[in-house]
Amino acid sequence: MSATSAVKFKHVSYLWDDAKAAALQGDEVALLIYRSNLLGADLRLTNYGGGNTSCKAIAKDPLTGKETEVMWIKGSGGDLGTMKKSGLAALYVDRLRSLKNVYRGIEHEDEMVELFNHCIFDLASKAPSIDTPLHGFLPFKHIDHLHPDAAIAIAAAKDGKKITQELFNGTIGWVEWQRPGFDLGLKLAKCLEENPGIRGIMLGSHGLFTWGDTAYESYINTLEVIERCAEYIEEKVSKQKAVFGGAKVTSLPKEQRTSQAAALAPVLRGFCSSYQKMVGHFTDDERVLNFINSKDLEKLGPMGTSCPDHFLRTKISPLVLNLAPGEDLSDVSKIKEKLTPQFEAYRAMYAEYYNTCKHPNSPAMRDPNPVVILYPGAGMFTFSKDKQTARVAAEFYINAINVMRGAEAISEYTSLPRQEAFNIEYWLLEEAKLQRMPKPKALSGRIALVTGSAGGIGKAIAKKFADEGACVIINDNDATRLEGAKEDFSKQYGKDVFAAVVLDVTKAGDIKGATDAAALAFGGLDIVVNCAGLSISKPIEEHTEKDWDILYDVLVKGQFFVTQAGVEVMRKQAIGGDVINIVSKNALMSGPNNAGYGSAKAAQLHLSRLNAAELGKDHIRVNVVNPDAVISDSKIWEGAWAEGRAKAYGIKVEELPGYYAKRTLLNEIILPEDIANACFAVTGGLLNKSTGNVINVDGGVATAFVR
Known part of the structure; x- marks a missing residue:
């Protein structure tokens, strides 16, 4: 042919x-x-x-x-x-x-x-x-x-x-x-x-x-x-009058589906992460909507899938949410009160399935939370150990929907008997395959928003987190710079590790857009790193009100409102979280021609302490990393700031890296990767009981010691 x-x-x-x-x-x-x-x-x-x-x-x-x-x-x-x-x-x-x-x-x-x-x-x-x-x-x-x-x-x-x-x-x-x-x-x-x-x-x-x-x-x-x-x-x-018996529910408009999903995903992620942190995926694919809005959902949904490949990735059956398509999701405690019995019923169903079907040599019962969650009128959520597995689970359930659609049209759909399904799910050979899988990385299942992550320190942090298993939201206020970062991350990590959004931390709409992107792409948020910044170095007589305002708008207000938005998502999940603020040794050390920048950095540092004191009850830890003179790939060191610092110290711009290294106790040049490593040290699991701390990554500047 x-x-x-x-x-x-x-x-x-x-x-x-x-x-x-x-x-x-x-x-x-x-x-x-x-x-x-x-x-x-x-x-x-x-x-x-x-x-x-x-x-x-x-x-x-x-x-x-x-x-x-x-x-x-x-x-x-x-x-x-x-x-x-x-x-x-x-x-x-x-x-x-x-x-x-x-x-x-x-x-x-x-x-x-x-x-x-x-x-x-x-x-x-x-x-x-x-x-x-x-x-x-x-x-x-x-x-x-x-x-x-x-x-x-x-x-x-x-x-x-x-x-x-x-x-x-x-x-x-x-x-x-x-x-x-x-x-x-x-x-x-x-x-x-x-x-x-x-x-x-x-x-x-x-x-x-x-x-x-x-x-x-x-x-x-x-x-x-x-x-x-x-x-x-x-x-x-x-020849059918209506697929799946016709519509029982009307889909919300596209924009409202997305809005509902972004608001609900972190709540669902919290429920699904009761055993281990899960990463989510959302789709409102037309095939999904046709099924979840149908009259036959009530009959077909609990039946589960037929093909063992489908079943292994989607579990015995989905959880169908008892929520109205346009339900008011603003009162989180009310929504959790409504969802709690639904998740408890699913877990009880799964435990009964396990106890009824298990064999004397069956592996112990696994996580009883659902993988597939259907929200009629809005779409489908899937949750698993990482983004790829969650996305593939959604693809498999769409396959299962196609199968049910076809089988119902030509005859009557039949699913795997529960005992057969159990024999596949808890097959000793499948268990052996699971045991052979590589140990999860330190940040597997974690989701991080790093502001200013299209270059410099922010990009290094985002890459370090991705290397250690996290999903990351990369962003920048410069769309062109962000496109370059997207291409870089796509080549290095692929589509399941990152999402990208334009984010100006002085704009409330951009901040909400970033946290919504995290919820839609990955199900929520675990780590917020406030890294976006700028620097202005001028003598006091040359400082303008405009200089002052932009420094405080980006560094102080930006840090506060990004943290506020991130904490809102973390509280919905109720599984704790991390906030890391990239401040500066200038928050502690006085220097010439630095009144605006230095005082804003001092405000960032104390704001971090205040947030740590307030958020401990939510198991949200707030810590600070203080860099100094990170010149590589940094927008801050382009142009006027470098010239201003060189002028303040009476040296040439090209002499700055060596000058900064020589004034440190360790005589070291500080790189973006050094700051990234400090952020990983805080979030990687060994410091889970630490909050309100300051980690200096400056080569050792004695005048900037906290104590």
């Missing part, structure tokens, strides 16, 4: 490029990776991290030198859309198939996973996934196992087997739901044996297997089968 044939596909994306594929001919593994990346690029075909692909090819055995058949398959935990060769596992096909000789039955199938290691061909292989035998026991050279919404809608329908048989005239086999593993691989082989010539197999409630003799044949076969499923569903949907 040429690229021009792509027009035959309306519900999937045909992305195959003949020229690119031709350059890979003869390298089956490269073609596998190419095909996998194309399939993973279309979320209608499979979800992030879901599904797996494989190829079988002849390779030379490194021990015998003889040619042998090897299977390359996506390794455990990988993602098709971004997969590289390093993400593949490679196994001897004959050894893998010989494991049938030692298989002791379905009660012992988990032990087979460890035996995959005896089949490894490439010692640099990724760990083989649980689906390895499903590919290995089928004879085809190229195989795709995907989780397309359209196919799962049929697989999860009450009459799914019958529909599959009729829709494909017997050319697609059917295997009833069974947890993935060695035994399911044997059942796929048996299905093929009993139905020779079929082009694929539908797995009940799970997904789709398709194949071909070449990478291209497998790709086209996969697209054609999914396209046919999607056509059938859309035809049925078009």
Whole structure:
């Protein structure tokens, strides 16, 4: 098929490029990776991290030198859309198939996973996934196992087997739901044996297997089968009077949905963080709104998802909030009073599910809080250990909505039985995978707003926090400078680590916009670093009222009102927080030509003490970092300030760094990273019982010692 044939596909994306594929001919593994990346690029075909692909090819055995058949398959935990060769596992096909000789039955199938290691061909292989035998026991050279919404809608329908048989005239086999593993691989082989010539197999409630003799044949076969499923569903949907039984609730206007979400997210985050700090995600995608506003939400919502990949990321069922779409959220205590019994009921439901379904060797019950929270009329919140996981959970639940929509249109939706769902969620192999995950970084699950973070000290702090696992809101009053920082952060960290907003700390609207951005992007706020600043150095007779006002507006009022807005969010969460104020040694040390700046810095320092005294009851800690002479990448040191300080000390501007270093006890030049390290020291966990402190990072200026 040429690229021009792509027009035959309306519900999937045909992305195959003949020229690119031709350059890979003869390298089956490269073609596998190419095909996998194309399939993973279309979320209608499979979800992030879901599904797996494989190829079988002849390779030379490194021990015998003889040619042998090897299977390359996506390794455990990988993602098709971004997969590289390093993400593949490679196994001897004959050894893998010989494991049938030692298989002791379905009660012992988990032990087979460890035996995959005896089949490894490439010692640099990724760990083989649980689906390895499903590919290995089928004879085809190229195989795709995907989780397309359209196919799962049929697989999860009450009459799914019958529909599959009729829709494909017997050319697609059917295997009833069974947890993935060695035994399911044997059942796929048996299905093929009993139905020779079929082009694929539908797995009940799970997904789709398709194949071909070449990478291209497998790709086209996969697209054609999914396209046919999607056509059938859309035809049925078009004949419905109303999707999901029609609307029960009317969506709020877009702006009001966003406003409600920003106000509510920190409250929800507080509830969801009762076991560990969670990061949130919000979406008001049209597909979500159609579902959560519908009459069928009450029936379908509690049922949960069908595909195990969906379920593992979205939990047994969502929490549907009993709040009116336009509910007044200004009285936080009233909203918490209304939500508390709803969260308690969800946790009790989850505990009952665990206690009813657990086995003698089941892992201990995990966090009973919901992952997916539905707010009819407004949108969907998801909460997890980090932003990417929360965002992916939302994507998976949208997949589940698509599945429910399709299944209800063609028949009747069925979810996984609770015991089966539990067996997946608390599967010992899944638990082992969780235990192998890297230990969380010190600031994982934390959300930080660092003012003035497009450059200089602020940017260094934001990067240090991101390096240590935090999500950060970067900002600046200079939109051009902020664009440069966005590009930098995007390249270094990706979209799930930061959000960016224009913020002038003298403007109330900008401040609210920044805290709303934190709530919408990540669910709330844990750390506020007041770093935005400017400096004016003039003799007393040259100081103007305008100079005085801008110094106090930015340094003192800005610090106060940003802190005030941040504290409002932290109090909604009720899980504590940190405020760090970047002040200066000038708050403590008197110097020439510095009346306005120095006195404003002194006000910042004492304001920090006052805030620490007031906010201790909320477990919000307020501390100060006092830098001195941080010249690198700093707007403060551009132009007049540097000239003013050089003039005050009777030296040249270029001599300032050396001059400042020589006057310190340690004879050190202070860099933005030094201030960032001090901020991390305060927030990283070792000083959780410290508040009202001043940390000097100035190389040692004795006249600026606090005591």
